[in-house]
Amino acid sequence: MAERVQAEQHAVELCSALIRFDTTNRGNGDSEGERDAAEYVAKVLADAGIDAKIIESAPGRANVIARVPGEDPSLPALLVQGHLDVVPADAADWSVPPFSGEIRDGFLWGRGATDMKDFCAMVLAVVAEFSRTGRGPRRDLVLAFVADEEDKGDFGAHWLVAEHPGLFEGCATAISESGGYSYHVPAADGSIVRLYPVGTAERxxxxxxxxxxxxxxxxxxxxxxxxxxxxxxxxxxxxxxxxxxxxxxxxxxxxxxxxxxxxxxxxxxxxxxxxxxxxxxxxxxxxxxxxxxxxxxxxxxxxxxxxxxxxxxxxxxxxxxxxxxxxxxxxxxxxxxxxxxxxxxxxxxxAPVQAPVDSPWFDAMAAALRGEDADAVVVPYCMGGGTDAKAFTKLGIACYGFAPLSLPPGFPYRAMAHGVDERVPVDGLHFGTRVLRRFLGDC
The missing domain is CATH 3.30.70.360 (Alpha-Beta Plaits)
Structure with a gap:
């Protein structure tokens, strides 16, 4: 129980620290801070006993790659990928400084809080817990924390796939942003249903x-x-x-x-x-x-x-x-x-992305969510926009949107990404860390 609480709090601390790195990506090669954030991530992994490589596609455009050994090396590996860059934020429009990583009113505020430094932080916290407890994942995990997703991915995922495809050898499936969060919707009988849409496709x-x-x-x-x-x-x-x-x-x-x-x-x-x-x-x-x-x-x-x-x-x-x-x-x-x-x-x-809807992977994600919320209704959905899944799917990897969070009713989650006053509930980070612990450990 103490380890569980420690991991949950660690995720919040890591997310706050990542937000404080201004990794603004203005597009067309104009970006900053990605190298500093990458070095921080690599140090967190090193402290957990995981050897991480920082690979630059251009000066300052840094990507972090690491492999966490699983208990059964015969199983296909799972790619866990997230991006460290964020879109611009005008501090004059915000209630808090956008790169403060401040905790206020039960929320962690800042650019990247939901897109997607929250996911990166939860993954790092779970991997660190694996190291502390000696309990590893069932299969190999390939971790990729990449640059440039908020533009074209030419310095991040698409470059890695083109120039270093061997880094992802053996990966059958990937998880990343835009799925696995709670969505409170009224049913026909007046009750409230908690939907958890998991991304299985992208336009x-x-x-x-x-x-x-x-x-x-x-x-x-x-x-x-x-x-x-x-x-x-x-x-x-x-x-x-x-x-x-x-x-x-x-x-x-x-x-x-x-x-x-x-x-x-x-x-x-x-x-x-x-x-x-x-x-x-x-x-x-x-x-x-x-x-x-x-x-x-x-x-x-x-x-x-x-x-x-x-x-x-x-x-x-x-x-x-x-x-x-x-x-x-x-x-x-x-x-x-x-x-x-x-x-x-x-x-x-x-090209569009389409992963299998009915698969052991989807079932494992649903089971991890229901393990923390017995009333979870887990459904597949198609993202209207796009993510770095478009790069990794070229390698034959089935890509899912699974970055679990528990959100309060009425929370405007979809308005947070790229919006003003981006924030994530601290309790939601705790929940997501628990779900990822289940999924990454047992899938």
Missing amino acids: GTAHLKLTARGRAGHGSRPNDENAVSRLAAAVDRLASHRWPVHLTPTVRAFLERTGKALGVPVDLSSESTVDATVAALGAAGSLVLPTVRNSTAPTMLDAGYKVNVIPTVATAQIDTRVLPGTEDALLAEIDRLLGPGVEREFVAHQ
Whole structure:
């Protein structure tokens, strides 16, 4: 019992310490603090008797890799991966300094508290406990604390996969961010159900740059080859297009299992009934709403240099998210919607991720959660955005979102990542540490 409490408190201390490293990633190679945070992580592992390597992809862009031996070396290894970088935070907007790691009102505050220094800290605390108690994991654990997830991963996971794939040899499965947290939702009978969505899929990323070309001219004269007009019409067609429903195995399982848990009838026979089912799930439906369809969201526009000059070229960028098995049809429809005079190219292109929904790994995650919360309803779900799983899945590793936390009712967890006043409940960290101890020790 004393060791358990020590590990839980250690996780809080580690998370606070990690937050105090300003590892802001501004994108396009502009980052700071990753090396300092990596050295701290490596020291924590060294103190636990674990040899860790710091591998830089560029000066200061540091990644930490370590292997924790398991009791049965014949078993496939588990990759446990998290990122040490964070998005920018403007201190003027925050209630507390964003890199203070302050504990206030039962919460640990700071940039990275939920994305994702909490997970990194809990993993380190569990590994340190294994060292103190002499009780190791059942299988080898490969730990990866990486740089650059908050940009493109070119200095972190994607670079490691391309340049050092041997570091992950023998890994069958991986766990990381965005899953395993409690979500309180009302059931049809008025009771409250604690859902724990575990990420088993991610939509792919197909960020597009659109380029419209036309004939330059004076703004006062008619011009039926206006690049800005062509671009605006194409962007409007993409923004207003209603993409068809496509139910992946993960999304279908989420709807069926969540509906059963909440006592909500589920009808997936048509687009209209799927939409009605999602709406009937209420708060739980918001988890799945972004993933029943593909999406094309305009986010950037650029054209012209003077109000009375019609430019030759106008460009836009479209945040396109792709469900597994749909990319060819999606791109063909985009090409049709763009119309003449508008071309597209990829700015970023990463395939969707899909891990098995029904597997011993998922069952072990569910068992670990129910071991700490007997009423937990564990369901698979598809992430609307993306993580470093997109890199590691290239190695044939089945990637899951499993960073367990217990959250109070009404806590705006999804608003925390990249948001103002990011924070995590201290009790939630304690819970997550206990769950990870069960999972990492027994899986």
